[in-house]
Amino acid sequence: MAAKLKKRALAEFSHVIQEEPKPVKRLRLIQKPTQQELYINFTSASSSQESLQMLVSLEQKFPLDQAGAERVFPEIMEHYNGNRDTVVRSKILAVLNRMVMTPGFNPQVVSDQLLPKLKSEKSHRVLSLLLSVLKTIGCCLANSPAFHAQLVAAACPLLKSQSHLVRARCLELIGELGSCDDRLRDGAMSEGILSLLGQHTSDDEPRVRTSAFRGMLCLYERGQSLDQSIYSQACSGLQDDCEDVRRAAVKLVWVLSRLYPENLVNTEEGGQELRLVDDGFSKICNMVQDISMKVRMESASLLGSLHQVSSAFLEQTLDKKLMSNMRRKVSAHDRAKENFQSGEWATGARWADDKPREALDADSVSLMNIGACGAFVHGLEDEYLEVRNAALDSLCELAYQSPKFAVLSQDSIIDMVNDEIESVRLNAINSLRKLTRHLILRDDQLEIILGVLQDFSFTTREALRGLLGEIRVATRESVSSTVMALLDNLRRYPEDRTSVWRCSQKLGQRHPQLTMMVSEELLCLHPYFDSPEPDMDDPAYVTVLLAVFNAAAICPTMVALFPEHTRRHYTYLRSSMPELVPPIQAIEGTEMASKTQAAQLASNTRDFLKQLTGRLAGLSSLDLDTAEQLLSISVRDLQHVQTLDEQTSASAECTCLFLSSQLLLTQILQQTTQLQTLFLGLSSGLRAAIRQTEIKALMLQLLLTLSCASLGDKIRACNTFRQFLGLVKSSVDSEPDAYESLTKQIVSLYDSVDWSRLQMLYDIVHNFAQMLRPSALTVPCNVKKTKAIIHEPPPSSDNAVKFPANLAANVTLVAEVNNLEDTNRLGVLVRYPDQRVQVVTPQATAWKRLGQLRHRLVMQVLLAHGLWSGNARQFVLTKYCTVLEAPPMLVSVGTSPALLHLLISCLERRCQGAYWSKEMEPKR
Numbered sequence: 001m002a003a004k005l006k007k008r009a010l011a012e013f014s015h016v017i018q019e020e021p022k023p024v025k026r027l028r029l030i031q032k033p034t035q036q037e038l039y040i041n042f043t044s045a046s047s048s049q050e051s052l053q054m055l056v057s058l059e060q061k062f063p064l065d066q067a068g069a070e071r072v073f074p075e076i077m078e079h080y081n082g083n084r085d086t087v088v089r090s091k092i093l094a095v096l097n098r099m100v101m102t103p104g105f106n107p108q109v110v111s112d113q114l115l116p117k118l119k120s121e122k123s124h125r126v127l128s129l130l131l132s133v134l135k136t137i138g139c140c141l142a143n144s145p146a147f148h149a150q151l152v153a154a155a156c157p158l159l160k161s162q163s164h165l166v167r168a169r170c171l172e173l174i175g176e177l178g179s180c181d182d183r184l185r186d187g188a189m190s191e192g193i194l195s196l197l198g199q200h201t202s203d204d205e206p207r208v209r210t211s212a213f214r215g216m217l218c219l220y221e222r223g224q225s226l227d228q229s230i231y232s233q234a235c236s237g238l239q240d241d242c243e244d245v246r247r248a249a250v251k252l253v254w255v256l257s258r259l260y261p262e263n264l265v266n267t268e269e270g271g272q273e274l275r276l277v278d279d280g281f282s283k284i285c286n287m288v289q290d291i292s293m294k295v296r297m298e299s300a301s302l303l304g305s306l307h308q309v310s311s312a313f314l315e316q317t318l319d320k321k322l323m324s325n326m327r328r329k330v331s332a333h334d335r336a337k338e339n340f341q342s343g344e345w346a347t348g349a350r351w352a353d354d355k356p357r358e359a360l361d362a363d364s365v366s367l368m369n370i371g372a373c374g375a376f377v378h379g380l381e382d383e384y385l386e387v388r389n390a391a392l393d394s395l396c397e398l399a400y401q402s403p404k405f406a407v408l409s410q411d412s413i414i415d416m417v418n419d420e421i422e423s424v425r426l427n428a429i430n431s432l433r434k435l436t437r438h439l440i441l442r443d444d445q446l447e448i449i450l451g452v453l454q455d456f457s458f459t460t461r462e463a464l465r466g467l468l469g470e471i472r473v474a475t476r477e478s479v480s481s482t483v484m485a486l487l488d489n490l491r492r493y494p495e496d497r498t499s500v501w502r503c504s505q506k507l508g509q510r511h512p513q514l515t516m517m518v519s520e521e522l523l524c525l526h527p528y529f530d531s532p533e534p535d536m537d538d539p540a541y542v543t544v545l546l547a548v549f550n551a552a553a554i555c556p557t558m559v560a561l562f563p564e565h566t567r568r569h570y571t572y573l574r575s576s577m578p579e580l581v582p583p584i585q586a587i588e589g590t591e592m593a594s595k596t597q598a599a600q601l602a603s604n605t606r607d608f609l610k611q612l613t614g615r616l617a618g619l620s621s622l623d624l625d626t627a628e629q630l631l632s633i634s635v636r637d638l639q640h641v642q643t644l645d646e647q648t649s650a651s652a653e654c655t656c657l658f659l660s661s662q663l664l665l666t667q668i669l670q671q672t673t674q675l676q677t678l679f680l681g682l683s684s685g686l687r688a689a690i691r692q693t694e695i696k697a698l699m700l701q702l703l704l705t706l707s708c709a710s711l712g713d714k715i716r717a718c719n720t721f722r723q724f725l726g727l728v729k730s731s732v733d734s735e736p737d738a739y740e741s742l743t744k745q746i747v748s749l750y751d752s753v754d755w756s757r758l759q760m761l762y763d764i765v766h767n768f769a770q771m772l773r774p775s776a777l778t779v780p781c782n783v784k785k786t787k788a789i790i791h792e793p794p795p796s797s798d799n800a801v802k803f804p805a806n807l808a809a810n811v812t813l814v815a816e817v818n819n820l821e822d823t824n825r826l827g828v829l830v831r832y833p834d835q836r837v838q839v840v841t842p843q844a845t846a847w848k849r850l851g852q853l854r855h856r857l858v859m860q861v862l863l864a865h866g867l868w869s870g871n872a873r874q875f876v877l878t879k880y881c882t883v884l885e886a887p888p889m890l891v892s893v894g895t896s897p898a899l900l901h902l903l904i905s906c907l908e909r910r911c912q913g914a915y916w917s918k919e920m921e922p923k924r
Contacts, residue, residue, distance in 0.1 A: 038068035042079040048088050051079065055091045059098070066104030073099065077113055086123045093129040100137050107137040111147075118154055124163035131155060131169035138177040148177040156196070164205035171200055171208065175215025180224045193219070194227055201233045206242035213237055213248035220255050228263055231256050231276065238283060243292040250287050250295065253280045254302040261308045281309040285317055285375035288391070296387045300379045304394030307401050314398060314405050318412060320374035380412055385421045392416060392424070396431035399438070406438035414445050422457055429463045436471045446478050450485040454492065458858070459848070461489065465499050469506030476517040482507060483522060483547060487540045495812060497539050498791040504543045505580050508550030515551035516558045522548060523566065533565040536572065545569060552584050559586040579789075605641050605648045609655070612637070616659075635659050650783045654679050680784040680819050680853070694724075714758055784819040784853070791816065808864040815857045816850070823847045828861055 040058055045051040058072065076099075080092045096114075100107040114130055121127045138144075138151050155170045178193040197219075200212040213234070220226050234256065237249030257280030264273040284306075287299035303317075379391025395413065399406035413435075416428035429452070432439070441449070452464045468482055483504065490500050508515050515522075522544045524531050534541045549570055552558040562570075573581045612634055638656035642649045699721070792814035813828065820826070828840040846859040 038064065038072060040072055040075050042075060048083075048085040051083070051085075051088050052091055055088070055095055059095055062098055064099065064102050066102060069099050069102040069105045073109070086126055089123070089126050090129055093126065093133050097129070097133045097136050100133065100140055107140045108147075111137045111151075115150075115154060118158065124161070124166055127158070127161070128163070128165040128169045131158070131166070131173055135169070135173040135176055138173070145179070148179075152178045152193075159196075159200070164203075164208050167200070167203070167205070167208045168211040171197060171211035171215045172218075175211075175218035176222075178215075178219065180219060180226075194230065198230050198233050201237060206240070206245055209237070209240065210242065210244040210248055213245060213252055216252055217248065217255065226256065226259060228256065228260050228276070231265065231280075235283060238287060243295060246287065246290065246292070246295050247298050250284060250299050250302065253283055254306070256280060257284075257306055275310070277306055277308050278310050278313050281306050281313055288375045288379050288387075293384050293387060296379070296382060297384070297390045300375075300387055300390035300394055302394070303375070303391075304397035307398070309398075311402065311404065314402065315408060316373055317375040318377060318408055320377055376409070376412060380416055385419075385424055388416070388419065388421075388424050389427050392427050392431055396434055399435055403438045406435050410435075410439055410445070414448055417449055417452055422455075422460060425452065425455070426457075426460055426463055429460070429467050433463070433467045433470060436467070440472045440474050441478065442474055443478055443481075446473060446481065450481065453485050453489040458493075458496070461493065461496060462499055465489075465496075465503040469503045470510070472510060473514070476514045479507065479511050479514045480518045480521060483518075483544065486543055490539055490543060494539070495792075498814060500539075500543055501546055501577075501580055502791075504546040505550050508547035509554065512551040512554040515547055516555050519548050519551070519558055519561060523562075525561065525563065530563070536569060542573070545573060546580055549573070549581050549584065552586075553582040556584070556586040559584060562587075605652070608637075608641065609648065609651060612655070631659050650679065650785045653785065654783050680786070680821070718758070718761065786817070786819045788818070789816045790814070806864065808862045811861045811863055813857065813859050813861050817855050817857060819853045820855055821853065823855055826857075828859070830861065830863065 038061065040054060042051055042054065045054060064072070076092055076095065080089055083089060083092075096110060099105065100110055111134060114133060118127070118130060121130060134151050134155075138148050141147055152174055155173045158166055158170050161167055161170075174193060174197065180192060180194050194216070197212045197215045201209055203209050203212065216226060216230065231253070234249050234252040237245050238253070240246050240249065257277045261275065261277035263276045265276050265279050266272070267274050267279060281303070284299050284302055288296055288303075290296050290299065376391055376395050380388055380395070382388050382391070392413065395409050399409045399413075413428055413431055417425055417432075419425050419428065432449075449464065449467070453461055455461055455464075465486075468486075473479060473482065486500050486504055486507075489496060519525075524534075536542070545566070548558070548566075552562075567587060570581070570584065570587055574583070615630070616634065635656055638652050638659070641652040642656065790813075792812050817823075817826070823842075826842065828842065830838040830840065832838075840861060842857060842859045846857055848856045848858070850856055
């Protein structure tokens with residue numbers, strides 16, 4: 001029995017399973033079906049329903065090309081003329097309204113057939129659609145004022161129509177195509193466009209009134225001048241029952257307040273004259289309490305752009321009670337005259353009942369409407385976040401223009417930091433950040449703000465830390481409480497470490513004197529006893545040191561308070577985090593250059609760059625050896641200039657790279673790529689010079705390939721070179737003066753050479769290569785370089801990132817990229833020890849715009865890999881910023897057995913697969 005079991009067990013383990021080979025994947029090419037010729041035949045339609053179905057099918061094929069539109073249009077117009085069904089004709093006009101916008105199609109043909117139908121059409125619905133089509137045609141023919149006048153003249157008689165749709169469409173057409181200088185004649189009556197629109201602001205139909213006000217706004221947006229006489233009509237529209245009318249009227253009041261701010265108007269309440277901008281501001285403030293949310297939001301958003309309003313009206317918007325300075329004062333003579341004219345006298349029943357009154361009834365004698373008092377208070381307390389955000393934006397814009405108003409509005413903005421909606425809180429923090437030059441926070445205000453550091457949202461916490469680094473505080477207690485709040489933030493959210501450190505650094509820079517007063521408390525120093533040396537690996541201790549050291553750089557008397565271990569810690573932090581720790585002269589014992597010396601140095605470097613340009617002007621006339629020697633000396637000098645002055649370092653580096661590319665042909669592709677992608681502000685002439693240098697390098701590469709490479713490599717190189725010439729050819733055609741004659745001859749090979757004849761192509765390229773000479777350039781002074789500052793992972797982290805094979809690990813990447821135009825062309829490249837790579841594209845939500853050409857990238861990079869040989873279990877994250885010369889624009893996270901490098905690269909996408917080589921990989 002035992003022998004049988006043993007035999008059976010052995011039999012089970014001796015089975016052989018043969019795995020089928022995986023089929024080779026093949027590329028499947030699918031050819032798109034050719035577009036069928038567009039055709040429509042209404043003669044086959046037996047009913048209006050079938051005609052409608054054919055029109056709907058035609059509309060689904062939009063957008064059409066020019067040939068298709070010209071082919072279908074006669075059939076559509078023939079069916080329109082022969083059909084009496086209102087629904088079908090309306091659908092035809094809707095199709096024509098889209099067809100006239102087809103590129104290349106002549107809309108004048110449509111208008112010639114539709115204009116005569118305005119007089120014969122009886123259906124109001126079809127007539128309104130006719131006017132819409134004609135308005136679209138007029139917008140397409142923007143440079144035809146005579147045609148616009150013809151359309152306006154044809155639409156004016158229809159303003160007497162009984163249909164509100166027709167009248168509204170006429171007013172819209174007049175507003176879009178009319179001119180205030182034209183006169184409209186109807187029999188013996190002659191009137192202007194503006195007065196015609198003004199007459200219809202009192203129409204019985206609200207949609208007509210809305211179109212009239214919007215027509216006036218269209219005239220203003222098209223550059224037409226509006227007269228002040230329509231201000232009273234706009235003010236009357238603010239009391240309209242229709243929401244759309246009030247919105248359009250508010251916008252019109254705002255336009256007139258900006259056009260005629262200093263003109264005087266009579267107030268309705270007191271009979272006095274006010275500046276138009278003040279009266280318009282008070283009326284828009286009154287609309288902040290409108291019943292409609294859209295009107296309130298529109299009114300609140302328009303207030304911020306009225307910068308010329310008086311300070312008294314501004315201050316009144318923050319108080320719900322009417323201030324005394326906003327009341328109309330009446331002299332004693334006028335009061336006596338009023339009593340005499342009324343025929344009344346004192347009865348003696350009450351004591352002093354006829355004495356002069358200083359303050360009259362605010363409702364009857366105020367200079368502004370009572371409803372406008374506290375407009376921003378009402379806007380900030382609104383139930384809709386859209387209104388609150390609009391009020392915050394306007395309040396911030398007005399406060400930025402007036403330091404006095406900024407101080408008054410400080411409490412109102414700070415209260416919004418505790419709003420229940422995250423977007424409102426973030427808006428309030430950003431608004432305070434814009435007003436930092438006008439504000440000084442009190443202790444009670446700072447206490448409100450610091451509570452936001454406990455918010456769950458990283459974006460809100462980051463914005464608040466940016467605010468704390470820029471705003472000024474009043475007392476030493478404020479500095480101490482801010483540092484304690486940052487330490488609490490670091491304890492709750494350890495991932496905010498880098499941002500907390502930057503905030504602490506700026507806090508010490510902004511308040512050196514206050515920081516000195518609390519330095520003993522922050523460093524836990526005792527006047528008699530020595531304190532133990534803190535742990536340098538503690539992020540909280542580093543936070544305190546950053547605030548103290550940055551204050552000590554400005555206030556050197558603090559250095560005497562430092563114990564010996566603090567001085568040693570300064571040396572360590574200065575070497576490991578130089579971007580956060582400034583040099584302290586009292587500790588380092590070195591002298592720093594003054595601002596005058598720095599300015600003199602900058603002036604000298606600019607003069608040197610100009611002299612260098614003059615030396616290189618005759619470069620092309622020199623022999624090859626002399627030109628190379630001159631270029632070598634210039635490159636050496638420019639490399640030294642880069643380290644002297646930061647202001648001209650970008651221009652010097654740009655020039656140095658260009659000249660180096662003339663000498664080192666093996667590195668031309670790499671350096672010209674940097675020139676075109678890492679620097680902003682390059683002139684068209686300099687870009688052309690860079691492209692010409694690139695052509696020379698590619699031609700030399702092609703010459704080498706044609707001489708000694710295989711047939712496949714030769715064909716590939718020819719195709720790549722021809723593809724590049726095609727890209728440059730369009731630039732040469734648009735800017736022929738920026739290119740040399742030799743470059744134009746090389747570009748002409750794109751059409752004049754048979755690229756399949758390799759030997760003939762080799763002879764041509766060899767002849768051109770003997771004619772190559774270095775080129776000069778003009779030094780650009782307004783150059784900006786694309787740079788990246790990596791904040792996370794930190795540069796000196798000893799924490800290893802470990803992950804087992806085939807499982808993923810998260811690495812947080814926080815980088816600040818400056819002078820980057822397009823964030824869509826930036827990605828993350830993960831390089832593993834076995835040279836396998838993985839590209840990760842950051843999501844749009846990972847980017848945050850910090851300013852013009854400045855962005856912050858916050859994303860999670862997933863690391864996952866199988867087993868590899870070698871000691872690569874531990875990865876240390878270090879900051880290593882360089883430029884990776886690859887065709888696509890990439891952020892590289894390169895991994896070696898000991899280090900995980902983060903490389904930021906911002907490169908423009910070039911010819912596909914043309915420029916990648918082993919020499920372009922970053923050095924380990």
